[in-house]
Amino acid sequence: MTTMLQVTELGHTYGGSNGYTAIDDLSFTVNSGELVCIVGPSGCGKSTLLRSVCGLHRPSRGTVALQDSAVTEVPEDLAVVFQDYSRSLFPWLSVAKNVEFPLRSRGLPPAERKERAAQALEAVGLTGAAQKYPRQLSGGMQQRVSIARALACRPALLLMDEPFASVDAQTRSELEDLLLKVQREQGTTVLLVTHDIDESVYLAHRVLVLSTAPASVVADLRIDLPDERDQITTKEDPRFIELRGEVARLLRRPETETEDSSTSTDEVVAASA
Ligand SMILES: Nc1ncnc2c1ncn2[C@@H]1O[C@H](COP(=O)(O)OP(=O)(O)OP(=O)(O)O)[C@@H](O)[C@H]1O
Numbered sequence: 001m002t003t004m005l006q007v008t009e010l011g012h013t014y015g016g017s018n019g020y021t022a023i024d025d026l027s028f029t030v031n032s033g034e035l036v037c038i039v040g041p042s043g044c045g046k047s048t049l050l051r052s053v054c055g056l057h058r059p060s061r062g063t064v065a066l067q068d069s070a071v072t073e074v075p076e077d078l079a080v081v082f083q084d085y086s087r088s089l090f091p092w093l094s095v096a097k098n099v100e101f102p103l104r105s106r107g108l109p110p111a112e113r114k115e116r117a118a119q120a121l122e123a124v125g126l127t128g129a130a131q132k133y134p135r136q137l138s139g140g141m142q143q144r145v146s147i148a149r150a151l152a153c154r155p156a157l158l159l160m161d162e163p164f165a166s167v168d169a170q171t172r173s174e175l176e177d178l179l180l181k182v183q184r185e186q187g188t189t190v191l192l193v194t195h196d197i198d199e200s201v202y203l204a205h206r207v208l209v210l211s212t213a214p215a216s217v218v219a220d221l222r223i224d225l226p227d228e229r230d231q232i233t234t235k236e237d238p239r240f241i242e243l244r245g246e247v248a249r250l251l252r253r254p255e256t257e258t259e260d261s262s263t264s265t266d267e268v269v270a271a272s273a
Pocket residue numbers: 014015020022040041042043044045046047048049213
């Protein structure tokens with residue numbers, strides 16, 4: 001297994017050395033082909049972490065490396081899907097042109113842009129909507145366009161920041177299953193932030209639980225469920241229920257107990273077995 005993302009002793013303090021420390025001594029890795037979810041209390045520093053991973057800001061301490069290269073600016077081979085699909089698509093461009101858009105700045109010739117967009121739209125089940133405009137689509141479909149646009153870039157790492165938080169429960173389940181299908185088929189490496197404990201366990205190969213701010217990794221929990229998941233049978237699986245309880249308990253631990261940095265995967269899995 002090769003390491004795709006390596007975050008080492010990452011820390012960020014807003015407003016200089018006497019300012020507010022949002023994340024501190026945060027270390028973890030994401031391996032190639034893994035889907036890793038991050039959960040943490042509200043305001044613990046998840047967005048600060050994602051901004052550092054994207055190269056959108058320079059962290060005060062520590063390092064981020066993507067495929068062994070230090071991240072100092074937004075890497076070309078990284079794509080991001082945000083929660084707010086309505087502001088991430090261009091309303092004046094068709095669905096196909098929205099998906100092609102980032103490929104233009106990457107210098108791909110028109111024929112390849114078209115082909116990649118068509119493949120990505122097919123992967124998310126939107127071939128028939130290619131010539132429509134975002135306003136003609138439901139919220140769930142618009143978020144599928146955002147996912148297609150990210151996939152078309154064939155990113156080394158796909159970052160997803162609460163990607164399903166703005167859609168209704170039924171659409172959320174459908175989008176979770178779509179992500180699972182595409183991730184498993186294409187082997188995309190995904191780092192996804194969510195507030196939803198069930199979602200994290202349902203989707204992930206590993207769940208990273210963060211402490212309250214300043215965020216550090218409380219636990220790196222391996223989700224030892226079969227790779228094939230189903231909204232009903234997986235969520236009824238006693239192991240799913242056990243893992244969900246484990247994440248909830250870790251999130252509820254008092255702040256003082258979280259200062260001891262990360263618990264190893266084996267410790268957590270052994271403790272919950
Ligand atoms: N530009 C900034 N200047 C000062 N403080 C900031 C800045 N951005 C974020 N913070 C603070 O850092 C802390 C972590 O914020 P961040 O947005 O990273 O948390 P989060 O876990 O993503 O939040 P949420 O769960 O609400 O999405 C918060 O207390 C926030 O107020």
